Every structure is written in C-alpha cells, then in structure tokens.
Amino acid sequence: MTRHVAGDTLREFVARALGAAGMTPANAARMADLMTEADLGGQDGHGVFRLPQYIRRIRAGGMVANPEIAVLQDRPATALIDGGNGPGHLVMSRAAEIAIAKARTTGVAWVGARQSNHAGPAFLYARMPLAEGMIGLYVAVGSANHMPPWGGTDLLLSTNPIAVAIPSNQRPPIVLDMATTVAAYGKVKTAADRGETMPVGWMIDRTGAPLTDPARASEGLLLPIGGPKGYGLSLIFGLLAGTLNGAAFGADVVDFNADSASVTNTGHFLIALDVAAFMDPAQFRAAVDDIWAQMKASNRLPGVTDIRLPGERLAECRAERLATGIPLPAPLLDRLDTLAADLGIAPL
Template identity: 35%
Template sequence: MSNDITVAASDLQLFLYQMFAGLGMTTANAQLCSQSMVTTNLWGIDSHGLLRMPIYAKRLMGHVIKANPEVSTIAARGGFEVMDGNEGMGFLVGHAAMERAIALAKEYGIGAVSVTNSNHFGAAALYARQATDQGMLALSMTNVTPNLVVPGGSKPITGNNPIAFGAPTRLGFPFLLDISMSSVAGGKLLLAEEKGEKIPMTWATDRSGKPTDDPRIGFEGFLLPLGGHKGFGLSLMVDILCGVISGGAFQFDIKSMYGAPDKTSDTGHMVIAIDPTVLMGASEFLDRMDSFYQTVKNSPMWDDRQRMYIPGEIEHQTMARRQEEGLPMPRSLVDELVGIARTIEGEAMQASIDQFMATTS
C-alpha cells in the first residue's frame, strides 16, 4: 500500500514560500524558488522538486548557499557572457543567467551565458521553458560532481550533467527535452528509497562499480551512463561548457551537496537562448514547428493502443492532471519538511505549518 498523500499545488507552494522566506529570502526570491519546485513536481519530475527541499533548507540554514545572491557578469564579448553566481541558490542563479541570455539573443540573435560559483539549480527544463515562454529556443545545462562510471569501470570520472532543450510551439506547451547523461537522475534513486522500492540493475552500481538494485547503495555508489560511451562523451561536453569555459570548477573540484553539505558546490551552468526570427518571422517559424510536430505525431505505431509523444507533452498532461487532483507526496517526506519548518522562527512560518498540516491530514 502506498504511503503517498495528496497535496494541492497552491498549498504546497505557499508552504515552501514561507520556508524560503523564513530562511532569509526576499519576497521575490522566495516566490521564484517555491514556484520552481512546485512546477517541477507538477511536471511529474518528482526527483527534482520537493524531494530536494530538506537539503536546500539545511544548506540555507548553515549559510552555505546565499538566499539572496548578487549575480553579476564578470566577462563579456558580443553575445557571450560569463556570470558569477555569488554562491547563490541555484534557482535564482539559473533564472538570472537565462534572463541575461534572452536579452543577449534579442540583441545578437543568440545569447550564451556560462555561470560559475553556483549550486544545484533543480530541473534544467525550468530555464529552457523560461526562454520558450518568450518565443526563444534554448539550451540549459549544468555540471555536477563526478558520479558516473563507464560500464566496467570502478571509479567515476564525470557527472551525469543534465541538459535541456526547448522550442516554442502552438500546442499550448513547448517542445521540452530534459535528460541527464546517466540512465536516470540520482534523485530517482532517492525517490525509490523514500518509497521503499528497488531499482533496475541498469541504473546504478555500488562503490566498487558492480550493478545494484538497492537505491541507497546505488545513490552512495555510482550512476551508469545513458547509451554507454555516448552518454559518457556528452557528459564531458557539458562539463567543458559549464566548468572549463567559465573559469570555475569542473570534475572533482565540484562538491556534492549531499556529500559535502557544509560547502558551496561551485556548480557551473551554461544557458543559451536563440531567436528564431533572425531568418523568418515568428509565425513562419511556428508554422514550421507545426509541420515538424505533425510528422512526429503521424508516425505509425505497431500497437494501435499506443501513441507517439513529443518531449514535453507527457509533462504537460501530468501538470493538467496534478493541478486538478493534487500532487502525490510521500508522507515521510512531508513529515520531514514540517519538522524542519518548526525550527524556523517567525509567526508567519508557524501559522503556515498549521495551515499546511490541515490540508495534508
């Protein structure tokens, strides 16, 4: 029997907002972070939403990451800039970087921003979606501490380094691809452990590189790459773009927020925005996307009960369903968050706890 409970998205966002505000964020920053996390859960990417709040809260309480960073440009030439994240909360840094990339794309046709000195920024799709909402195509990616081992290897040498791509459409949702270079994101192992489930043997290994079906052993061990050498090579590419080119940390200089919770991660990001109207009008571009989409959707399936989806479509459907039915959450995770919230001072936080508990009982 599942130990999940259902929480309304609005109730969860208000609760997270009060937590972030109680941990020192400005109103705008608390709003952005809480909205980013709830949006991620609404999409069904539960491995990068509420599940991460306990470690975020711990690091904010310890002043390891800054609640209100002063993100700044430290180098620039044409449509490419490098920004310093000022050890800030990753949601805030990633948003600021993509905001700048969009501005550059409006001026130059393409804008690229590499970021150093940041932290975990949640789902990469958040920043690609930020750009598609303004009619732009986008890429967003981040490097992480090495956690990926090549099959047969006994030591990780690169991270699973996620990358997302987005493009506007007329469908009511954008084309939105978000993948990591591992078979699955590490957060899915945490989620499996939270639910008491085993994992496929193709997801992770133990500390010696041997495959395991135990999510805790796998999380403490290493992840296996997507597509063997292909995922491995792409992960190296992301680290070059996020770490090497930014002048920041890469490979073993990046710190895990779980393995080193009392240290800044020194994570790097790269975000790119592309204005599709350089060659054609916005309407023509969307016409061409319509044609592209229809070709994919019309591809025949050998099983008539199945249908073809484009990236972003399942997340769009999941969001619509969860907005109506609520968000499924492990009871143990909700209890953990309430316990953390009780340690945060302030009448608004304590009142929010009572209100939130009333909606989850």
C-alpha cells in the same frame, strides 16, 4: 501514504520556509515558483523534495540566501556571471534574463555562470526563452559525482543534464530534458522514499553487477546513456558548463548531498536563440506542429500504443497535477513537517 497537495499551497509553504531561513520575500517567491513548477512537471526529485537540503546548506554557510549576482564578462552575444554562491534557481533566472535581452539584438546569446548551486530540473531554464518566441538550451554540471569515466570506477562525472525547449502553436512546446546518465540521481532518491526498487540498468556496483536497491545507492555507479556515448556527452557538457566558466568539474565537484558547508561552485550555461533571426516565428511554430503530427502518425511497432514526443508528458503531468494536486509520499511529508517545526512556521 501519499498525500496530494495543491500547487498554490505548496508554493506558499516553500516561500514561507525560505523566508524563515533568511531569504528576502522576492527571492523566496521566485525560488518557490520554480520549485513548485518542478513538482508540477513531474520532476519529483528536484522540487520540494530538495527544500530541507537547500535550507541545511543556507544554515551551514554552504549557500548564500540572498546572493550578489555579478556580470564578470560582457560582450554583445555572451556574458559570464558570478552567482555569489546563491541558489541556482536565482542565478539561472538572472542568466536567462541576460540571454534573452541579448538575443533580441544579436539573434543568439550564450550566458555562462559560476559560483552557483543546484538549480532543480533543467527544463525550467530551457523554457524561459519560449515566452519571447525563442529557443532555449540549458546545460549544467550536476551537483554530485555518481558516474565514472567509461570503463573506470572513480566517481569523476555527474548526471550533467541538457534541456532544449522549442516553441510550437497548437501543440505543447517540444521540451527535451535529460541527464547524461540513464537515471538522474534524484530519481534514485525518490525511489528510496517510495520503497521502490530501481530497474536493472540504472546502477551497477563496483564489480559491474546490477544494483537495484536504492538504499545502497552510495555503493553504486550510475550508468551513462548509450554507453560510451553518454560518457562523452557528460564530459563535454562538464567542460562547457564547468571548466569554461571557471566552475567545478571532475574531482573538484562537491557532493552537495553529503556536504552542506562547502561551496560547490556549480556551473551552468544558457543559450537563447531568437527564431526571428532565421525565419518568421509563426511559420516556424506551424512547422513544429507539423513535425509533431508526423511523429504521432508514424506506424507503430507491435505493442506500442502511442508515439510520444519530448515535453508531451511534462504538459500532461502539469495539467493533471494542477487539477488533482502534487503527490507527496509520507516520508517526504514527515521531513517537511519536521522542517516546519524547526523553522517555526505552519506545516503543510
């Protein structure tokens, strides 16, 4: 049975749990905000679903609750930070602050990060520059390898997501958030929680046959978007977010689903682009609204009722869940109740 929980209730619970696990109030509140935003935005595999896993990593020594985040390289338009093996939410929040501050002067800034961890959905960080009238672009190395190189069977690549957020006026911002695999692994895990089967095309087994049972996901291989093109994107994103930052990529990636004690050294980067470096921001936002209207007005194929734009569902889902609550399936609620009892805090 699914229960709907108000966003504020969930946020307070996550902050209490993280505080009981040793986080400072400020760090717990920041991480709870971002995790709740993930659930409000419909990214159910990257919000409170991950809370027991994060706390296991903290307790096992695989992740530092209150990291010392250091700037290792600093130039006018770039920076490299060491996340101190802290939660990716805290590391990339700091990266966004640095990128936005630099872009105010330079017009564009690229901040890379290493010694980080899983950070939730990519859209969280791409959206951060929007508040300053900027475009955001975020890329990460996924936290477990579930995809082989095209034509191979060795798991050497992850979902390696990209998100881009573009400001608008009357319409929701255009927010592209996608994995380089057909489905993010979090969706596989939430399908298992809900007792659902996976669509054909998400995974194959090692003979190349479709795999649709999420309970057997450990036997399978995620498929890239667009065949070899998705493989190429995953490879390039891994080199830029991982190798370039001195972070893990390829065979060095630690499966944080199976290993709570090892340091993952997750890599990410964030680009902030100041629209004012190119044109009047108000004119740009109006032009984005116009492009939105053009796309929506397109003649449609038979059976198509609506043309959708990236970010539209996110905005609708957030509005709906703010009004009706965040749906949490029974297996997840049971895990959260067990976690609360273990931590000695009040359950949801």
